[in-house]
Amino acid sequence: xxxxxxxxxxxxxxxxxxxxxxxxxxxxxxxxxxxxxxxxxxxxxxxxxxxxxxxxxxxxxxxxxxxxxxxxxxxxxxxxxxxxxxxxxxxxxxxxxxxxxxxxx
Numbered sequence: 001x002x003x004x005x006x007x008x009x010x011x012x013x014x015x016x017x018x019x020x021x022x023x024x025x026x027x028x029x030x031x032x033x034x035x036x037x038x039x040x041x042x043x044x045x046x047x048x049x050x051x052x053x054x055x056x057x058x059x060x061x062x063x064x065x066x067x068x069x070x071x072x073x074x075x076x077x078x079x080x081x082x083x084x085x086x087x088x089x090x091x092x093x094x095x096x097x098x099x100x101x102x103x104x105x
Contacts (some may be wrong), residue, residue, distance in 0.1 A: 002084065008041070009067075010037060010038055012037040014032075015034060016042065024046075025049065028047075030046060032050060032070065033051045035070050035074065036069055038067065038068070039065050039067065039069070044061050044062065044065075047061070048070060050074035051074070052074045052075060052076045057076060
């Protein structure tokens with residue numbers, strides 16, 4: 001459920017303090033665990049290290065990101081592939097076709 005319009009967007013006060021201390025040209029990464037924080041126009045041009053549960057993912061904030069949350073750009077899970085018998089069969093067919101093309105050349 002979204003946040004009430006009366007309250008406004010959630011912006012972490014600590015992040016705004018850290019931003020006010022830095023210059024736009026400064027390339028330091030601002031580390032944060034606040035994934036629910038909404039990106040505001042003051043954050044544009046800075047690099048944030050958003051924690052994904054294991055490490056800090058560096059994210060450079062652009063104008064297109066305003067209004068989104070920091071956590072949207074730092075995935076917490078890593079998709080490898082769908083498993084199962086059908087997937088392995090498809091992969092072997094693709095490898096066979098590639099090997100046939102290579103042998104013809």
